Amino acid sequence: MGRAMIETDVAIVGAGGGGAVLALMLAQQGVRSVVLERAAGPPQGLRGEILQPNGQRVLDRLGLLDKLPTQAVRSVHRFNFCRSGGERLCTVDYSDLPAPYNRAVVTLPNVAHHAILDALEKQNPGGLWYDATFTGLRVDGSRVVGLQATRHGEPVEVSSRLVVGADGAFSKVRESLGISADIYRYPESYLIAILKAPPRFDEARYLVGKREILGLFPAAGQQVYAFYMIKAGSYDAVKAQGLEALRQAWVRIDPGMEAIVSGLVDWSQTGYMPTGRVRTDRWVADGALLIGDAAHAMNPHASQGRMQAMVDAVTVADLIPGWLKHDTLSAEALRAFELARRPQVSMLQRLADEQCQFWNTGNPLLAYLRDRVFRTLDRNARLRYRVLTTTAGLRSQPPFSLLDRVIAAGFLPDPRAQVRLPDEA
Numbered sequence: 001m002g003r004a005m006i007e008t009d010v011a012i013v014g015a016g017g018g019g020a021v022l023a024l025m026l027a028q029q030g031v032r033s034v035v036l037e038r039a040a041g042p043p044q045g046l047r048g049e050i051l052q053p054n055g056q057r058v059l060d061r062l063g064l065l066d067k068l069p070t071q072a073v074r075s076v077h078r079f080n081f082c083r084s085g086g087e088r089l090c091t092v093d094y095s096d097l098p099a100p101y102n103r104a105v106v107t108l109p110n111v112a113h114h115a116i117l118d119a120l121e122k123q124n125p126g127g128l129w130y131d132a133t134f135t136g137l138r139v140d141g142s143r144v145v146g147l148q149a150t151r152h153g154e155p156v157e158v159s160s161r162l163v164v165g166a167d168g169a170f171s172k173v174r175e176s177l178g179i180s181a182d183i184y185r186y187p188e189s190y191l192i193a194i195l196k197a198p199p200r201f202d203e204a205r206y207l208v209g210k211r212e213i214l215g216l217f218p219a220a221g222q223q224v225y226a227f228y229m230i231k232a233g234s235y236d237a238v239k240a241q242g243l244e245a246l247r248q249a250w251v252r253i254d255p256g257m258e259a260i261v262s263g264l265v266d267w268s269q270t271g272y273m274p275t276g277r278v279r280t281d282r283w284v285a286d287g288a289l290l291i292g293d294a295a296h297a298m299n300p301h302a303s304q305g306r307m308q309a310m311v312d313a314v315t316v317a318d319l320i321p322g323w324l325k326h327d328t329l330s331a332e333a334l335r336a337f338e339l340a341r342r343p344q345v346s347m348l349q350r351l352a353d354e355q356c357q358f359w360n361t362g363n364p365l366l367a368y369l370r371d372r373v374f375r376t377l378d379r380n381a382r383l384r385y386r387v388l389t390t391t392a393g394l395r396s397q398p399p400f401s402l403l404d405r406v407i408a409a410g411f412l413p414d415p416r417a418q419v420r421l422p423d424e425a
């Protein structure tokens, strides 16, 4: 039987954090595209989502930020970093950032993603294919000219001028392009839960101890997300120990959360979040490129994985009309995207790995230094602002110079400790 052949300008593999934004932006610009998503429909699973200011900016540009259902989003301003046991070390306040993105937006699971997919279906009816799995590339010499897939189990071919691999950390598009990836699975992952919060639970808490992390983020509907670091792959082992053991561990880390843990009554309130990092030496080829986790998955300490996929999408969407118009889709031309995005992505990957070293540690000396840095940040508005703008996705430069590191560790005073330079972000 012959394969169905579809012709388009841009074929996107994966309707996740990056692919869906790219498809919607292209549709808004009138560029023809199809998106292949192997899942049967929009994601439904439990996942915590914090929209950082750079992600809010992307949603605003898509015309969606103000349209997110108010009952499903919550603005959070203050993030308190504490030692395991409850002692506060440092408070970071998003109100310090320039308006209007001077807050973190915590959404109920998949809310922003569903809004993007809904808008896409309206803007480009028939352009989003569920149950469609990428199986290989179509090539002409060394140039990618489309892809092969199965859709509802039937083979299909797509002829396109550009293929975008937005298919996540274990990208098959990347593999088909022969782009080798250094994939690192961190030894720690997270158990996540969404629970009822007590009244006036308005500020996030992030508790760090010796090989212990518990993050508590206020969510809409008087709820709270809990992120609890566990050994990678140990979700079943944690479950085997029972809910009471988990409740006790959490209350030991944060004695203030007794009221919250009493609402943890069933494992269905929890989920597992694996963590990994992807590094590749190139993101582009003739007629194809990679965005998001396929190119550069990062540790969640950066709080930027999804945001960076979204920013990739916007950057590519802005470049595509010019590439199509001038028919310049060589790897050399597409490198403009990689050059624009690598600095921030690489910085965040390095920073998140450094945070893993200090935040996840069981080593008393490293934990001591970590807590010292948090205490310095609490007093030092300049360095605190640097950290905030980095997490907010507003910086491409590393937050600290070598001298700043010495100051942050508390070994040198900082004459400019109270100088905040909003413009430097």
Ligand SMILES: Cc1cc2nc3c(=O)[nH]c(=O)nc-3n(C[C@H](O)[C@H](O)[C@H](O)COP(=O)(O)OP(=O)(O)OC[C@H]3O[C@@H](n4cnc5c(N)ncnc54)[C@H](O)[C@@H]3O)c2cc1C
Pocket: 013, 014, 015, 016, 017, 018, 019, 036, 037, 038, 039, 046, 047, 048, 049, 050, 132, 133, 134, 135, 166, 167, 168, 169, 172, 272, 273, 274, 291, 292, 293, 294, 297, 298, 300, 303, 304, 305, 306, 307, 308, 309
């Ligand atoms: C539980 C959890 C919670 C997270 N919370 C946050 C958070 O709060 N903030 C944050 O910034 N980041 C978070 N992340 C990370 C974030 O989800 C990713 O960094 C982000 O989704 C990357 O977007 P992406 O488009 O590159 O990949 P993905 O979102 O992974 O999308 C890839 C898509 O490609 C599809 N696909 C894969 N292979 C194929 C194929 N062969 N054919 C067709 N389709 C295919 C997949 O089904 C998927 O839909 C979280 C991750 C997890 C797992």
